[in-house]
Structure formats: C-alpha cells, structure tokens
Amino acid sequence: MLTDTEKQEILREAARYPHRQAAAIEALKIVQRQRGWVSGDIEELAELLDMTADEVEAVGTFFSHIYLKPLGRHIIFICDSISCWVMGSDMLREHLKKRLEIEPGETTKDGRFTLMPIACLGICKDAPAMMVDEVLFTKLDQGKIDDILRQYQ
C-alpha cells in the first residue's frame, strides 16, 4: 500500500509533465526510497499514473536502479567500465567479493551490503571509482575500500 505522503509526492512529480506516466520512474524511486525495493505496489502505481500494470512493470524491469527484490541496507556500485578496468577495478571487485563473501548481485548474510556492477560513473580521471548508495568514492585501492566499508552499518 502506498502511503498518503508517497502518493502526494508522486502526484507533485507528475504535475511537472503533461501526462502522469512521465513520473513513472520517479514514482518507483519514491516507493523504494522507504522500503528499499518495489514489491506489491505496481497495480496501485499504475492506477495513480494512468498506466496499465504491464506498462509500469515494463519500466520497472528495464532500469538498473529500480529493484524488484529486496537488497541490503547499502548498495555498493562498483564501476566496471573501461577506464576503471584499466586502472584495476577487477582486483577491487575480487577484494570486495572476498571481504563480503558474496558474488555481484548478492547481499551479505547480515543484510548490510549488496554488491552491484555499474556502468561508467563519469569520473574516469579519478579511476577506479564506486558509489555506496548515493555517495561517490574515487581513486580506490584495497585499503581505502576497507575504510569505506567500516563507515556503513
């Protein structure tokens, strides 16, 4: 069930466009901001945005930052595009896999982290880079990654 606050926020976003459907992506992001993922809200969103449930799902399944299953409390997005790869991102991913004991796409047993690959973050001069939730980290090495992991509970 969408809360009244969520509904209001979604309708405020929709008001910026001539058709409510344009707010679909923002609406999905609003829903998952509280719960971390989008679950049984598709039908309700569809009704709110003058869309069919299939249309909402077509959007939800396409975009990489819309989550249709529960994830960890924090998401580590490690850039695996070319500049970061040249600068050693493979080794950093291996380090993260070992430290967190998970494969990319998986969540740690304590629910603290989900590890995700991500396309070029547009900060290639400071490669290798990653984001944790909405925070960007650059010029990474293994020690720096260990420090960053400690900041997130």
Added chain:
Amino acid sequence: MTSSANTNKEDRLRQFPLTGALREDGRPLDLEEYERYGGYQALRRVLSTMTAGEVIEEVKKANLRGRGGAGFPTGVKWESMAPLADPRRPRYFLANADEMEPGTFKDRLLLEGNPHQLLEGILIGSYAVQADQAYIFLRWEYNTPVRNIKRAIDEAYRRGYLGKNILNSGFSLDIAVHTSAGRYICGEETGLLNALEGKRPVPRPRTLHAGELGLWGKPTIANNAETLCNVPHIIKNGAEWYAQLSRCADGGTKLFGVSGHVKRPGAWELPMGTTIKEILEEHAGGMAEGFKFRALIPGGASTQFLLAEHLETPMDFTSPQKVGSRLGTGAMVVLDDKTCPVGFLLNLERFFARESCGWCTPCREGLLWTERLLGAIEGGQGEPSDMETLRSLIFMMGVGRTFCLFAPGAMMPLESGLKYFREDFEGHIKGKSCPWS
C-alpha cells in the same frame, strides 16, 4: 580577488569560454558569480534585439556541431523544428545530460561547476525554436549535478530568467529536471524521448524526426549538454570570434579527456583541432612511469582504436575519420603495454551486451555472442575459427542492419581491434591463455 587576477580570468574566458569561469574549489558558480563573468548577457541580447531566425543564423555561422558524439550541426537541427504555424503545443526543448559513454566525464564538469551556463544555453535554444517547456535529462548517478542544477533553476526563476514573460520580452519558458535510473540507451535521442515519457526506453524509428514528431508527438529538439553550453558564448562574442577559437574548420573549443595509465588523467577545454599528441603529452603529461603507449580509443567506447602512428591527428569532426576513427565524445582511453588488448575489448563488449535494450535481434543476440567469444579467447578457450565468427558478427551488426546505432557503435572498437591486435588474438588462441594474466 585582485584586479589582475580578474583580468587573467577574463582572458581565460575569451580563450576557454566553457570552463574559464569554473571555480578552483569545484563548487558551482552561483547566479551572481555567473553574471559577473557576463552570464545572461547573451540571453538579454537575444530577447531584446534578435529574432529566432537570427539566433539560428548566428549558431550556423559559428559552425557549432553536436558535442554528444554524432556531430550534427546544431543550427541545422534547430531549423528542423516544425514551424510556429504548426498548431501543436507545447513545443519541447531537451538537454541531454545522460552522460554514460564509458571513459567520458566532460558534461559532469560543466553541469557540476557552471549550471547557469547550461540554463542560459537552454533558454537561447528554446527561444530559437520557440519552445514552451524544457527538460534536462540527467542520469541517476549524477546527483551532485542534479542538486546544483536544481538550485540554479530556482535562482533563475527568482531573478526572472525563467517563467512567464522573461525580462518583459513576451517569451516564456519553464525548465524542469528529469532524473533517470540507469541504462545507457536513454542517452540515445529517441530512447530518451521514451524514457522521459515514462515508457520503456527502446529507441524510436529513425524516420521520425523529433523536430516534427517528438515528445508526446509534439515538435521537440534535443541537444547534448556541452553543445548547449557553447551557445551563450557564441551569441555574446559572435560567430567570428567562435570560429577563430579552433584550429580547424569546425568552430570553437571542445572538452577533451584522457584516462588510463597516464601521468595526469583529466579533462581540458582546448581548441577544436588540437592534436591527440598534444592532449596526451602536454595535458595528460604522457604515459605513467613504467607504462608504454600501445593504442587509444579517441572518443569513448564506441570509437575505433588509433595507434602511435595516428597521434598527430587533430581532434575535430573530420580528421579522425580519415584515419579510421571518430571524434566521438573526445574522451580518450589509453591502452598501455601492460594491459591485454583482448581483455580491453572484452570489457567494452561486456558493457554493450549488458546495456543493449534488447529491442532488435542482431543487437540483443549478437552482442551476447560477441561477449562470450571474447571471454572464451581471453580465458584461453578460443578456437581459430572464432576470429571468423567475430568478423561475421561485426558484419551482422553493421550500420543498416540494426534498429539504432548502438550495436554498430559497439562494433567499431572491435573491428579496429581485430585488425590492430590480430597477433595478440592469435597468441591467446594458440597459447590457450592470456599472456598478460
């Protein structure tokens, strides 16, 4: 700031209009700072003394071409907007700031550091095509640019640069920010239209010109963010000044970037037509200690490799084509001697395979097979016949065989890579392992 420092900055601005005013500390210029460096003077001139047609003429005279990778002349694009006599309203103007070409980090610099410059470019462009509503399309990951741009939009509304009857000119425009949620294809112009409408962002047929039939079926123009940042300067200082900034027939400056194992990776605004060698050696400082230059992709992941023998090539819209590549986004990624070229290509094709929107078969299936074959060769399981299969995949994903230009772009580095690194490929296949691992 002392007056001499001010003069220096003024000089810098004349030479490097897009980045000359950027702050050292990386914080964005606020409205007052932007105005102090001549900001919104071009808008004032346009609204008080120029017709829409005159604005387009000036931009055409400056020979401004799209900075997003395709290089289409901006003025000509603006002319393709349906005439005002067309009754459909609203008319839309889009700033494409969905920068996601691997290796490219130029728009971020402009969006983060000088958001008002983009807004002024959008305002002037919207006036030129008489748009009523503008959207800035930004990727999810660019949250700092999003914050800075939203703040700048608020400032611009308060100062009367946006909204109804701007500066008492009778021209009105609203700008809103649309934040996306990943996927490279959203940066493709027609994919962006679908994304903005809240649809699955597969591209639209190329026969539908956005100027005629764009967002919600209304006349629409979309320009790359860097392209739009040029516009206020062209209007303020004139097309002739703009043309002489460059070292070639294409006007102006360009943001060039270098990443990989060089001494000083970075992005710089330089005259259009600066040679690759100068960018690499003088600005990026040459190769990092212990690394030798092998090749580079000059303009993002969808451009063909160039070798040491091509380093004298000027970076403009035509010269890289003469040596088999493209300007692209102007963001170079360097391949060094300690990095496996097959691995480099595997990384690029894995990106394309993952980001394919899946709409047309050659791209959806072909890229997957390309990635698998390269993965097998890199992992020491390649067969001699794989080379021929790769070549046939390149053929099948060529221009004209796919729905949009995504897959042909993906084939560009691969085709040139098979040619330049043939011995490396054969070495992997014969030796059944990667010599670099």
